[in-house]
Amino acid sequence: MKIDQVLTLIHVVEAGSISAASTVLNKSQPAISMTIKRLEETVGITLFNRNGYRLELTEKGQIYYQKCKLIVDQINQLNSYSDSLKRGEEHEVVISIEDSANVDPLLSSLKEVQSSFPNTQFKLHSETQLKSFQRLNKEEVQLAFTPWLPTFAAEGDFESKHVSNLEISFCIHRSLLAQVNVTDANDIDQSVLSKLPQVVPSDFAIDLNKDVLMKPIGRSLLKVNGYQTCVAAIHAQLGWGPIIKNMWSKALTEDFVSFQIEKDSTPICAEIRVVKNRKTILGPAANKIWSMF
Template identity: 30%
Template structure:
């Protein structure tokens, strides 16, 4: 059994007649007939029902053709991968994308790259706080997307571009405080604090948060944290942009404190290790983010 025989079978089913299949394959009708006959001899049963004007699959032929289509699709993917590798495209590409920073503009850059390099296997991961920087430093990812602070420059030799902003605020479900007016940091001590797990970076600790609770609950991902936040399990320091719908509908409320800073602005950056050599996928993706960065800078300066 060969892929050519399976492609011939697919052409017959797609086109309905031997003549049409032969034309689509740029072969003669006898060649198509011989190929399908040999295939039927090899499998030991009739695949095609030739009793009608348009050729149909027999009952056993239908089951056989379903599996043949899977095999043909996998063969096409393998062929595409071979072409991608021959052009020097990366076989795999890892991106560390912090969940707090996700937005439609960043997603559009990623989507464009996924579609432009179908032969590359992309691995996109989230994780703990500052996981993007940590994964770049450990060389577990080739591209990082996350909040950026100036002290990060000391952690390594990076290329980086600003691509957005995020506002970090204190949010809670109204049910958590039972109608109490919370205006002081000490009042928050009476309620659990929900926190994304820290990274392994030496400067990252629970002391880095600008306000803390007495009881701290560590959570591995932002989506679990947000679920607990909505259910009133505790309050959290979190990206306001991630929760705008819930704030607008009253499911979450922003806590503004009078005695300490209760919000900060952070830059969102895309970053990678500095190198003179980057593959086609890395270069294409970086260029997509360069366009996003240019648009962000113009908007930020009011140009």
Template identity: 30%
Template sequence: MTLEQLKTLVTIADAGGVLAASEILHKTQPTVSVAIRKLEEELGVQILSRDSYRATLTPAGESLCQQARLVLIQSEKFSELAKHLAQGNEPEVRIAIEASCPMPLVLEILSRCEKKFPGTQFNLMGDTLWGALERLESGEADLAISPWFEENPAFETRPLSTSRLITVAAPQFLERFGKEVLDLSDLTESVQVVVRDSSRNPREQSFGFMAEGRHWYVTDHLTKKEILLAGMGWGRLHAHLIEEDLRTGRLVPLVIRNYARVMEIKICVARMREKLVGPVAQALWEDFSNSPPEIWRGPFVL
């Protein structure tokens, strides 16, 4: 039994007959018929029913054809893998990183991988919100590190960290209200600072976006943080980005009625489930997979 015979069987099924299959395969009809007859003799199973003018698959032939498709798919994957391995280590591995992700943890893993593969260049691409996952799905990145917004069966993921989005502002921002517990109506005239989605198809705003208020839009989380530190607005930031500011009181959590002060969010490393990767990207994936998820607890009691 050869892969060529299995390919012939599948082509007959798809084309609807031996004659049509021979045209697709650029072979004579007798050559195709002989290939199937030899396969029948080898397997001891009748694959084609020749009772009518046009030969069709028998029930046994249908079952064998289904398995033949799987074998051909696995053969293609095997050949692709062999080609990747024969090429050696990749010259470049592309990693899309959502800008709020904990870089010290990411860099620690990248550092270990870089020491094992010094000839490979790491291309780190910064994005916001859905941008990193969009790069991965479009083929612009080999791996993505991003907050995990929703399940996507196209991605294979590993947990990297659990962070918390905290609603904060500078003390001087809170002082203008003269009270510690705010209502949403108190904030309609204040600026909510919002990070724009860097993806080409932005999703609807989430994570506490207050549609009826005033908004300033920024392209990264650190600019948002600086605006909040200046007392010019309020918003949510990942806890690991403002740990020192919370500890020193430069930023304070806001308590707002009917508005969640803290939102826990999972950060994952992701790759395309069906895409083969090179040795370096595979080693990096395994390093991320073997790293125990990190949970940020924060300097204050919630």
């Protein structure tokens, strides 16, 4: 069996007749008929019923045709992949995403990049406690979507772009407040919070002023190593703790109260940024994602 025979079979089936296929292939009808006959001799089955006016695939011929289509599609994909490698496109782009980062902007941009680079596969790794910076330093990922403070620049030779704003506040379930006879959010202060359990992030992968989010005020501490676990713990009424407002606004129902520890303080503001290692040269697909922010 030769690839030319397989392609001829496919063209005859899709064109509907040998006559139509001869026009598409720019070959004579006898040549096409001979190619099909030799293919049938090679595989040992009759591919077409020749009793009627039109050629129709036999039952086995239909199955054989479908398998030929799969093979040709795979060959076309392989040729396309080879061409993409010649153009310098990446085989794979690995992106690290902190679980406290809103992934919607990334996913929106990734859809367009997938269309432009169909031969590049993408890996999205969820990270916690700012481990994305470690992966960037080790060059295990090309890009990271992560919360960002100016002090993070000292953790490596990074270049970053703004993606969205990040506003951190605190949240508590009303039933916990009821345990200390508090019903009004305006009455929440450190003396109230000190009587209740507190949910705090455990150690981060990089240096960070932990008192901002981890100042031990509560009666007891529940340490968690990821934002999603923190949210789940607050939902489960295991304590009060930090929340990211723009990620959890829909969940702030009438059962929860948002507050600041200090009465006159404002929410903690940071950014979500896309970050890359400055010394890493991005390939076309990764660079397209980078350029979209």
